[in-house]
Amino acid sequence: MLKIMVLPLLCAVVLSACLAPAPQEGIGSGPKTTGQALAQMACPHRIAEASAWVNHMPGASRAPRQLQVDVRLVEATDTAIVLRSDASTGDTLILEIRTAPAAPVPGRLAYREPIPDPMYKKISFFCRGGEIQAINSIERVY
Numbered sequence: 001m002l003k004i005m006v007l008p009l010l011c012a013v014v015l016s017a018c019l020a021p022a023p024q025e026g027i028g029s030g031p032k033t034t035g036q037a038l039a040q041m042a043c044p045h046r047i048a049e050a051s052a053w054v055n056h057m058p059g060a061s062r063a064p065r066q067l068q069v070d071v072r073l074v075e076a077t078d079t080a081i082v083l084r085s086d087a088s089t090g091d092t093l094i095l096e097i098r099t100a101p102a103a104p105v106p107g108r109l110a111y112r113e114p115i116p117d118p119m120y121k122k123i124s125f126f127c128r129g130g131e132i133q134a135i136n137s138i139e140r141v142y
Helices: 002-019 034-042
Strands: 047-055 066-073 080-084 092-099 108-114 122-127 130-135 139-141
Touching: 034 122, 034 130, 047 122, 047 130, 066 080, 066 092, 080 108
Parallel strands: 047 139, 092 122
Antiparallel strands: 047 066, 066 108, 080 092, 122 130
16 A cells, blocks of 8 residues: 555656756856757857946046946856857847857956947847847946
């Protein structure tokens, strides 16, 4: 009788462990599409944190209005660079993350450009041909 009661309980525990979502590293709540999940698996770099803002404060060595994107990679020793893709559109800035033999700051990526008119609504990070993460909110700093 005890075996009959324990077996369904054991199956329920094993099944719930298989169905529980795996913890995700990086920004957002994990991949949104199958393509994004595949791109993340193919990319040797993982994004831990990314932010974008428009700098409206003028300074001695920068333009009065500038879009700034900063990325922190999961691995602090990763050497990668970020490049603006020609596939960028009026609404979406596409930045490609590529492995490099050296980086200005290992584990960090930075991108700057004068703000476009109209301003981007989204920043997509691509690696090896697929989107791995995106920023949907660009802050304004005064």
